[in-house]
Each structure stands twice: as structure tokens, then as C-alpha cells.
Amino acid sequence: MTDRPTARAAKAVLAARLADDPGVTGVGLARREAGYVLQVDLADPRAGGRVPGAVDGVAVVTRVVGPVSTLPTT
Numbered sequence: 001m002t003d004r005p006t007a008r009a010a011k012a013v014l015a016a017r018l019a020d021d022p023g024v025t026g027v028g029l030a031r032r033e034a035g036y037v038l039q040v041d042l043a044d045p046r047a048g049g050r051v052p053g054a055v056d057g058v059a060v061v062t063r064v065v066g067p068v069s070t071l072p073t074t
Helices: 004-018 045-050
Strands: 024-032 035-042 058-064
Touching: 004 024, 004 035, 004 058, 035 045, 045 058
Parallel strands: 035 058
Antiparallel strands: 024 035
16 A cells, blocks of 8 residues: 555656656546555557556556647636
């Protein structure tokens, strides 16, 4: 079971590692029955091959959300 502080520390490591990957739109925490996992949102499913399965013992899951853009201002 992964607790929140451990997952948050691993998130910082993973976010830095994937910061320049154009296929990744976000890195966050997700709660599961066995604690927390890292969730990586992808614009392109092919980017999933560049995402590790775990970071510092914390499991990593991916979710394809498609491209993300900002809303126009009014």
C-alpha cells in the first residue's frame, strides 16, 4: 500500500522526467484500493511506451485523454 506522501514524492520525480514529453499532458495522483498510484494523462497513446511502470516503488497508470488546450478568453 502506497501512502500519499510517498506518492507525492514519486510524482515530483516522474513529472520532472516527463516534463518535455509532448505526448504527456499531466501527471497526478489517483486513489486505488491499495493506496495511491501515479496517473499519467496522455495526448497520444504511443507516449505510453515512454512512461515507466513504477517510480520509487509507486505504481504508474496511464490514461489517454487526447490533446489538451486552453479555453479562449472572452
